[in-house]
Amino acid sequence: MKKFYEDLKINLVDQYLKCPAYKLLCDNQGFNPAIDLNTEKDVEKVPFITTTVFKKSAEIFTNLLKVPVSTIDKWTVSSSTSGDPSMVGRTMSDIMQIKEFNKLSIGTLRPDTEQECVFYPDPDTMKNYKSEMVYGKRTESYIGNILDVFDFKDNTIFLIKQEGDSLVVEVEEFIKFLENNNNLDKHISIRGSALLLYNTINELKEKIPPFNLGKNVLIQTGGGGWDGKKGTISNGTAISKQEFVETVASFLGVPEENFLDSYSFTENTFFIIGHYSKEYKDYLFHIPSWGKVIIRDIKTLEPLCNPGDRGFMQMLNAYGTSAFAGASIMVDDIGEIVSIDECPDCKEKLMTIRIVGRVKGAEAKGCGATLNVRSEQ
Numbered sequence: 001m002k003k004f005y006e007d008l009k010i011n012l013v014d015q016y017l018k019c020p021a022y023k024l025l026c027d028n029q030g031f032n033p034a035i036d037l038n039t040e041k042d043v044e045k046v047p048f049i050t051t052t053v054f055k056k057s058a059e060i061f062t063n064l065l066k067v068p069v070s071t072i073d074k075w076t077v078s079s080s081t082s083g084d085p086s087m088v089g090r091t092m093s094d095i096m097q098i099k100e101f102n103k104l105s106i107g108t109l110r111p112d113t114e115q116e117c118v119f120y121p122d123p124d125t126m127k128n129y130k131s132e133m134v135y136g137k138r139t140e141s142y143i144g145n146i147l148d149v150f151d152f153k154d155n156t157i158f159l160i161k162q163e164g165d166s167l168v169v170e171v172e173e174f175i176k177f178l179e180n181n182n183n184l185d186k187h188i189s190i191r192g193s194a195l196l197l198y199n200t201i202n203e204l205k206e207k208i209p210p211f212n213l214g215k216n217v218l219i220q221t222g223g224g225g226w227d228g229k230k231g232t233i234s235n236g237t238a239i240s241k242q243e244f245v246e247t248v249a250s251f252l253g254v255p256e257e258n259f260l261d262s263y264s265f266t267e268n269t270f271f272i273i274g275h276y277s278k279e280y281k282d283y284l285f286h287i288p289s290w291g292k293v294i295i296r297d298i299k300t301l302e303p304l305c306n307p308g309d310r311g312f313m314q315m316l317n318a319y320g321t322s323a324f325a326g327a328s329i330m331v332d333d334i335g336e337i338v339s340i341d342e343c344p345d346c347k348e349k350l351m352t353i354r355i356v357g358r359v360k361g362a363e364a365k366g367c368g369a370t371l372n373v374r375s376e377q
């Protein structure tokens with residue numbers, strides 16, 4: 001087996017031995033990672049924990065730790081519209097692993113950028129925002145974790161400010177940034193929440209003429225929000241990725257191929273980066289060599305392998321889950337296989353997927369049931 005698979009096995013065996021809840025799940029499915037995980041194909045049989053099990057309301061998040069609560073550094077919590085966040089115990093070494101992944105992706109993320117303008121609060125504000133104590137440990141948003149390990153330059157402009165309990169966009173500061181960089185072809189990056197950037201651009205479009213920032217600008221979104229909801233902010237409707245890219249690209253005067261989106265979630269460690277494809281009118285996400293994604297049929301949960309197949313995403317982590325049972329996580333976001341071994345757009349040799357969104361309504365309820373049954377087996 002390759003290095004990743006060897007390390008994944010080590011991580012799964014460790015999780016089996018240190019997390020009794022995961023051991024129970026494995027034993028019920030007749031799977032022992034020390035014995036039954038020998039080839040890459042065997043990975044499809046690895047039992048997964050669903051993200052719903054990490055919810056505060058499920059009241060078993062402490063059982064999903066591999067270490068005593070007293071030894072974790074913080075609880076990572078998801079931004080939750082329902083007030084029922086996921087609770088994931090992490091050590092600093094788990095969070096620093098996210099930084100390592102970030103370094104590995106630095107080529108894609110434009111190290112030559114001169115200045116960043118960010119649609120998030122500064123890291124300290126984000127880390128402390130609505131933080132509370134649970135079993136003697138601080139809670140911190142997953143975005144807070146990530147902002148904390150991202151090496152922002154000193155001249156970075158953070159556009160989201162805290163006013164009381166709410167977070168607001170400093171629109172005037174953004175306009176100033178755009179005016180200062182107009183027609184200059186500078187190497188700058190605009191990063192952050194797609195929802196906040198999109199809402200701001202739509203507001204500006206009505207008031208001021210478009211800009212021409214040029215071909216060297218990177219627009220990198222992350223943290224979801226495509227369903228039109230993020231924490232306490234709601235648009236009521238989902239954002240079409242095509243409409244987002246076309247609207248923002250034409251108003252700012254930036255090529256569509258300069259748009260990136262990153263995807264991960266609170267219970268996961270490695271993130272995936274997608275570049276916008278004009279041909280697909282969507283972001284094409286590359287699965288890096290340090291992680292694995294299996295797309296599973298929504299009804300049967302069987303692994304899928306053909307281009308166009310859609311299903312739940314199972315993320316396999318070999319690294320950065322020392323404190324919690326995060327080696328094999330199933331999320332209710334829907335992914336679609338674009339190619340199993342080559343990105344059709346940039347020709348890089350790796351698995352490529354699109355992220356389609358969540359299942360809705362009755363179908364979602366059915367899926368929730370499927371996932372719960374599976375996780376309780």
Ligand SMILES: [Zn+2]
Pocket residue numbers: 275284286343344345346347348
């Ligand atoms: Zn590609």
